[in-house]
Amino acid sequence: MFHTILFYFFATVLIGAALGVIFARNPVHAVMFLVLAFFQSAVLWLLAEAEFLALVLVLVYVGAVMVLFLFVVMMLDINVERTTGGYARYLPLGLIVAGLMIVELVQIIWLRGSGETLTGGFAATPEGYSNTKALGAILYTEHVYAFEIAAVILLLAIIAAITLTMRKRPGLKQQDISAQVAVRAKDRVRIVKMASEKPEDEQ
Amino acid sequence: MKALIPNFVLNIWDWFPPLTQYLIETTFWIAVVMITVILSVAFTTYFERKVIGYMQGRVGPNRVGPWGLLQPFADVIKLLIKEVVVPEKSNRFLFVVAPLLTLIPALATWAVVPLSDTFVIADINAGLLYVLALTSVGVYGVILAGWATNSKYAFLGAMRSAAQIVAYEIAMGFALVGVLMAGGSLNLGDITEAQAGGFSSWFLLPLMPLFFVYFISGVAETNRAPFDVAEGESEIVAGFHVEYSGVAFALFFLGEYANIILISALTSIFFLGGYNSFFEGWTFLAEDSFLREPSLLWLIIKICFFIYVFFWIRATFPRYRYDQIMRLGWKVFIPVTIVWIVVEGVMAWMQVGPWSNLSG
Numbered sequence: 001m002f003h004t005i006l007f008y009f010f011a012t013v014l015i016g017a018a019l020g021v022i023f024a025r026n027p028v029h030a031v032m033f034l035v036l037a038f039f040q041s042a043v044l045w046l047l048a049e050a051e052f053l054a055l056v057l058v059l060v061y062v063g064a065v066m067v068l069f070l071f072v073v074m075m076l077d078i079n080v081e082r083t084t085g086g087y088a089r090y091l092p093l094g095l096i097v098a099g100l101m102i103v104e105l106v107q108i109i110w111l112r113g114s115g116e117t118l119t120g121g122f123a124a125t126p127e128g129y130s131n132t133k134a135l136g137a138i139l140y141t142e143h144v145y146a147f148e149i150a151a152v153i154l155l156l157a158i159i160a161a162i163t164l165t166m167r168k169r170p171g172l173k174q175q176d177i178s179a180q181v182a183v184r185a186k187d188r189v190r191i192v193k194m195a196s197e198k199p200e201d202e203q
Numbered sequence: 204m205k206a207l208i209p210n211f212v213l214n215i216w217d218w219f220p221p222l223t224q225y226l227i228e229t230t231f232w233i234a235v236v237m238i239t240v241i242l243s244v245a246f247t248t249y250f251e252r253k254v255i256g257y258m259q260g261r262v263g264p265n266r267v268g269p270w271g272l273l274q275p276f277a278d279v280i281k282l283l284i285k286e287v288v289v290p291e292k293s294n295r296f297l298f299v300v301a302p303l304l305t306l307i308p309a310l311a312t313w314a315v316v317p318l319s320d321t322f323v324i325a326d327i328n329a330g331l332l333y334v335l336a337l338t339s340v341g342v343y344g345v346i347l348a349g350w351a352t353n354s355k356y357a358f359l360g361a362m363r364s365a366a367q368i369v370a371y372e373i374a375m376g377f378a379l380v381g382v383l384m385a386g387g388s389l390n391l392g393d394i395t396e397a398q399a400g401g402f403s404s405w406f407l408l409p410l411m412p413l414f415f416v417y418f419i420s421g422v423a424e425t426n427r428a429p430f431d432v433a434e435g436e437s438e439i440v441a442g443f444h445v446e447y448s449g450v451a452f453a454l455f456f457l458g459e460y461a462n463i464i465l466i467s468a469l470t471s472i473f474f475l476g477g478y479n480s481f482f483e484g485w486t487f488l489a490e491d492s493f494l495r496e497p498s499l500l501w502l503i504i505k506i507c508f509f510i511y512v513f514f515w516i517r518a519t520f521p522r523y524r525y526d527q528i529m530r531l532g533w534k535v536f537i538p539v540t541i542v543w544i545v546v547e548g549v550m551a552w553m554q555v556g557p558w559s560n561l562s563g
Contacts, residue, residue, distance in 0.1 A: 056336075058336040062336075063342070063372065070343075
């Protein structure tokens with residue numbers, strides 16, 4: 001009962017936030033609505049006792065991806081007037097994508113779940129069950145190759161991104177930290193011993 | 204404890220349904236922890252001014268109350284009765300919400316912090332992930348404040364802060380991977396329990412490099428000196444909070460100091476055994492001496508020490524240049540943590556050191 005109320009509450013906010021992403025006039029507001037949507041879906045996952053996925057969603061998407069998104073959106077000086085128009089132009093494409101997603105969702109919910117009875121709420125997990133451990137046990141045994149391949153692809157993407165953006169320009173002054181740290185006083189300063197003397201033109 | 208409560212209160216209590224009882228009890232403890240943290244923040248500001256004062260050969264605040272002890276309350280009252288000025292061309296809603304966004308994650312993280320061997324508000328499985336997730340959310344307050352103010356200085360501060368926090372979060376996360384490998388759990392209580400048995404079983408010695416990386420990243424994450432380029436008074440006035448005044452500014456201040464206390468608490472839990480005693484296993488102390496028992500006292504002592512280190516660092520080092528901050532984060536801390544995770548893995552595999560008892 002309590003779970004159901006919570007579920008509907010957070011689901012409503014999620015849908016509202018998703019609509020906000022589309023209809024917000026200000027791009028920064030749209031990004032913040034997307035952050036809210038991510039939070040709400042994380043909460044729904046928490047309700048399903050999938051705490052690992054929920055927290056990783058917040059950590060990766062809210063904490064890293066959306067920060068960079070916000071970064072970019074703030075830097076771009078977007079003309080708000082121009083971006084608000086053009087709904088009709090993208091409507092057919094949008095409808096096709098939405099239709100596809102609806103078909104997929106129906107397939108999963110209807111065809112797969114047709115044999116099962118709905119007991120209300122999510123399936124209860126046994127005492128002492130750890131979502132993180134269960135996920136790790138499957139990822140590192142059964143799906144280890146897929147997991148490793150995904151890791152290698154990500155590594156490749158990192159290296160590719162760095163290679164694309166890093167270019168050595170000539171005439172760039174760069175600091176060599178190890179050379180700076182290794183420097184000793186005798187390399188830079190010469191101490192000359194001499195007797196003190198009086199300038200002659202002094203009265 | 205129960206004997207102190209009059210009978211009729213207990214009767215009314217029993218009359219509530221269990222869910223309501225649970226809600227009331229949890230809310231009560233949340234309020235207790237929050238108020239304690241907020242009061243600690245007040246005295247942390249006093250502590251900071253005193254510490255830095257003495258380090259610089261001054262005496263610090265000494266006019267309000269005995270030894271200046273009431274100074275933080277005077278400051279709070281001053282800030283509360285000041286006018287909150289909202290710049291005309293600013294984004295009003297985000298401008299007001301931004302300080303809350305820095306404060307809320309700092310307070311919410313306390314939910315999973317085990318304060319003693321019996322007390323933690325939410326004993327959740329993935330506590331460490333929760334901590335990481337919430338610290339990463341804290342950056343929004345600074346970015347939004349900088350953008351909503353609609354001022355170049357504030358915006359520069361926000362940009363600096365965003366890049367810095369994203370960079371240091373990675374090092375922080377990797378350092379925590381080392382902790383969870385050593386502790387064998389994501390639950391902060393279990394991590395603390397894994398360090399029971401005196402100084403030698405704390406993670407401080409086996410995870411020394413990760414400890415330094417974590418704490419320094421923590422200093423960077425809280426935008427404290429020498430990483431306070433987001434405020435950088437000498438370059439961009441006050442950075443992201445340049446237009447904030449009154450209560451709104453006080454909230455930023457509260458958030459910053461709550462974060463300091465939080466990072467200190469987390470560092471003590473991850474590396475210094477949390478609520479475990481210094482003297483655990485010291486046989487010449489009496490068997491039932493409270494000095495050998497794990498308790499809140501030890502955690503508080505450790506937290507105070509780290510808060511002191513925060514101020515010590517502030518009084519000692521000049522501000523980093525921005526590109527050097529980035530270099531330290533990306534090119535020094537991240538490689539160090541990756542190397543140490545590999546070292547740790549090899550040691551656990553070879554059954555050497557404190558990880559030999561790890562299962563699997």
